[in-house]
Amino acid sequence: MKTIKTLLLGLGLTALAPLTQAAESGFTLETVDPEADRKALQEFYQNRFPGVPLEEYVNGIYAIDPPSREQWDALMEFPPYEFDLEEGQVLFETPFANGKSYADCFENGGIGIRQNYPYWNKEEGTVKTLEQEINECREQNGEKPLKWKKGAIAQISAYMAWTSRDNVIDIKIPEDDPRALQAYLDGKQFFYAKRGQLNLSCANCHLQGSRRLIRADLPGPMLGQPTHFPVYRSKWGEIGTLHRRYEGCHRDSRSVPLPPQSEEFRKLEYFQTYMSNGLVVNGPGARK
Amino acid sequence: MRRLTTLMCVATAATALSGPVAAASQDEMIELGRDVFHDKTRGNCISCHSIDDPVANLPGNQGPMMVAMKQRFPDKRKLRAQVWDATVANPLSIMPPIGKHWILSEEEIDAVVEYIYQY
Numbered sequence: 001m002k003t004i005k006t007l008l009l010g011l012g013l014t015a016l017a018p019l020t021q022a023a024e025s026g027f028t029l030e031t032v033d034p035e036a037d038r039k040a041l042q043e044f045y046q047n048r049f050p051g052v053p054l055e056e057y058v059n060g061i062y063a064i065d066p067p068s069r070e071q072w073d074a075l076m077e078f079p080p081y082e083f084d085l086e087e088g089q090v091l092f093e094t095p096f097a098n099g100k101s102y103a104d105c106f107e108n109g110g111i112g113i114r115q116n117y118p119y120w121n122k123e124e125g126t127v128k129t130l131e132q133e134i135n136e137c138r139e140q141n142g143e144k145p146l147k148w149k150k151g152a153i154a155q156i157s158a159y160m161a162w163t164s165r166d167n168v169i170d171i172k173i174p175e176d177d178p179r180a181l182q183a184y185l186d187g188k189q190f191f192y193a194k195r196g197q198l199n200l201s202c203a204n205c206h207l208q209g210s211r212r213l214i215r216a217d218l219p220g221p222m223l224g225q226p227t228h229f230p231v232y233r234s235k236w237g238e239i240g241t242l243h244r245r246y247e248g249c250h251r252d253s254r255s256v257p258l259p260p261q262s263e264e265f266r267k268l269e270y271f272q273t274y275m276s277n278g279l280v281v282n283g284p285g286a287r288k
Numbered sequence: 289m290r291r292l293t294t295l296m297c298v299a300t301a302a303t304a305l306s307g308p309v310a311a312a313s314q315d316e317m318i319e320l321g322r323d324v325f326h327d328k329t330r331g332n333c334i335s336c337h338s339i340d341d342p343v344a345n346l347p348g349n350q351g352p353m354m355v356a357m358k359q360r361f362p363d364k365r366k367l368r369a370q371v372w373d374a375t376v377a378n379p380l381s382i383m384p385p386i387g388k389h390w391i392l393s394e395e396e397i398d399a400v401v402e403y404i405y406q407y
Contacts, residue, residue: 197391198384199375209382213348215335 024188032185034173038275044207045221058227058282061220064211068218071288081158081232081284084239088159091152096141102156105137114164114281118270120173120180127183127266131157131241148260149244154230158239161230161283169227169281171274187271190264191222196255205252226273228285239284242269314402321403324396331392331400336383339407350382354404361405368401 024040025033042054049064056063062072092110095101103109107116117130131153135145146153173180191202205214206222229242236244243260246268250257258264312320324331326343333339338347339354361367370377372387386392392400 197389199389200382200384204380204382208380209350212350213346214350215332215348216346217348 024192027185027189027192029178029181029185032181032188034181034184034274037188038277041223041275045210045223049211049221054223055279057221057224058276058279060224060228060285060287061211061218063224064221065218068288072286075234075286075288079232080234080286081239084155084158084232085162085284087152088155088157088162091156092159096138096143098141100141102134102137105133105140110160111163112167114161114283115167115169116171118266118273119171120177120183120270122174122177122180125179126263127270129261129266129269130160131243132261132266134160148241149247150236150238150240154239154241157241158230158284161228161281164281165283166280169273169276169279171270171277173274183267184271184274186264187267187269190268191271196250196253198253198255200253202249205249222272222275224276224279226269227276227279227281228283230283231285231287233287235288317399317402318406320396321399321401324392324400325403330396331386333400333404339404341407354407357405357407364401364405367405368397371397371401 025031025036045052045057045064046054052063059069059072062069092102103111107113114130117133118127120126121128131148134153134156135148138145146156173184175181194201194204202222205219206225209219210221211218226242229245230239231242231245232239233245241260243265246265247257247260322341322343325333325339326341326345328335333354334344334347336348336350337352337354338344338349357367361370373385374381374383375385375388384391387394387397
């Protein structure tokens with residue numbers, strides 16, 4: 001039992017003191033600098049994979065690994081998400097029982113707004129994601145919320161991303177509310193903290209380990225990860241949301257995943273998407 | 289945290305049940321070590337390290353190839369310590385702390401060390 005306690009203590013400590021890696025500014029509110037983080041991350045990959053233009057990072061592993069790229073180019077001749085896009089548009093445009101529709105809930109009728117999500121909501125004091133607001137829109141109009149990880153919610157989100165293609169991602173961390181920077185910092189800590197029985201951080205695989213084989217798996221770069229979500233993944237055989245993918249990556253480190261749309265996952269998405277500022281929306285995407 | 293504790297307890301129980309292999313011959317140890325190294329549900333070392341054994345299938349390249357182990361680790365105890373907890377040498381290591389997190393039993397660690405020590 002003593003060993004168990006020591007072990008747990010050890011785990012706790014690791015979580016509290018996320019270890020610094022190549023590409024970041026600091027882990028306290030005093031030192032953290034999101035813009036410096038974003039630049040450092042870009043620099044990290046440009047040194048690691050010289051010659052790959054920044055705008056290519058929206059394509060994940062296919063930006064940096066030519067053999068995978070070739071297979072992907074073949075896959076993209078008939079993008080596997082086409083059906084979901086059409087379905088998403090129908091769902092988006094079909095009025096609710098009360099006659100209203102999604103367009104009534106969002107800015108600009110919900111068209112071309114993906115680049116602003118997730119965002120810090122000052123009134124609610126929390127990070128809001130697009131999927132979350134899709135479900136809130138339903139509930140405000142007397143409809144049942146959708147399941148978070150796949151199916152209709154991913155299809156609607158895919159359609160909304162598609163209407164925003166090529167818009168530049170523009171995540172803001174409002175300076176008039178220090179809780180926003182804290183949310184960013186929490187997301188960043190989450191990304192760098194080791195977890196699970198295998199003691200792996202997201203950074204272990206997606207910074208240090210990117211384009212290095214873990215058996216037949218090749219982790220891609222973290223820069224640009226959220227740009228193309230939701231994603232049709234051949235392994236899933238269907239379309240799924242970013243938080244579904246977070247869940248899968250937790251399993252890879254043998255740790256218990258948090259629920260989709262949990263506060264921690266929304267903060268992680270906030271951090272990750274801020275890192276992708278300056279890249280364009282290219283969702284929905286397709287992955288092996 | 290509760291779930292983690294449960295997981296850990298299950299892990300110990302499994303370790304305890306797997307029993308002592310003290311009486312195993314060197315050959316048996318090496319056979320066990322080979323299983324541990326290549327089996328996805330055990331050490332899964334092959335997912336990050338390649339090794340010159342015909343059974344090796346889709347080796348990863350996160351870590352160095354398992355060669356010249358005797359030259360790199362004249363002291364076998366140091367090799368065992370590296371396998372038991374790679375974060376001592378490198379806190380950022382992607383290599384899981386195999387012993388510290390009870391991924392393998394102590395016997396399995398001995399066995400995998402014997403196995404790689406031949407290369």
